[in-house]
Amino acid sequence: MTVIHSFAPIAHNNAEILILGSMPGQASLLANQYYAHQRNAFWPIMAKLLQFDPTAPYVEKTRSLQSAHIALWDVLQSCKRKGSLDAMIETDTQTPNDFQSFFHTHNKITHIFFNGGKAETCFNRYVLRKIDLVGPMQLTRLPSTSPAHAALSFEDKQEIWLKALGPRRLI
Numbered sequence: 001m002t003v004i005h006s007f008a009p010i011a012h013n014n015a016e017i018l019i020l021g022s023m024p025g026q027a028s029l030l031a032n033q034y035y036a037h038q039r040n041a042f043w044p045i046m047a048k049l050l051q052f053d054p055t056a057p058y059v060e061k062t063r064s065l066q067s068a069h070i071a072l073w074d075v076l077q078s079c080k081r082k083g084s085l086d087a088m089i090e091t092d093t094q095t096p097n098d099f100q101s102f103f104h105t106h107n108k109i110t111h112i113f114f115n116g117g118k119a120e121t122c123f124n125r126y127v128l129r130k131i132d133l134v135g136p137m138q139l140t141r142l143p144s145t146s147p148a149h150a151a152l153s154f155e156d157k158q159e160i161w162l163k164a165l166g167p168r169r170l171i
Helices: 026-031 042-050 058-067 099-105 117-126 154-165
Strands: 003-005 017-021 070-074 076-080 111-115 138-142
Touching: 017 117, 042 058, 042 154, 058 070, 111 117, 117 138, 138 154
Parallel strands: 017 070, 017 111, 111 138
Antiparallel strands: 003 076
């Protein structure tokens, strides 16, 4: 099994919100784009929240996030995994991204939203206790937008995400 690597963060220095996944799935790795799987709910939810066309080109979607002061990244920088499921990530191969440098550069972030439980677990295990946060930070786990997380419907996921990231949080 080969080592897979995540992407660089999508973030401006003025970001106030950070959304963290665990590691891109196969469709995302092949497309070199976050949340590229056609059934992943992430971009449709963000489109509803930020009022952009969900079919817009990737660069426009990422610009919309940045305009709303939202950064996007993954907790893991690399790991070994068969397939796309978080459950298949080999624990002893997980290497986190450099959050110390990230938070130093992006020091306006006050809230981290985790896209699912694996992102939250990895952040707590590999990052939280090993870095100095630049200020108070609120951490919130949201349901995974992955189509593999079928316990909730798209509508339920969207409602939870919109409530958490709603207009009162955005600039």
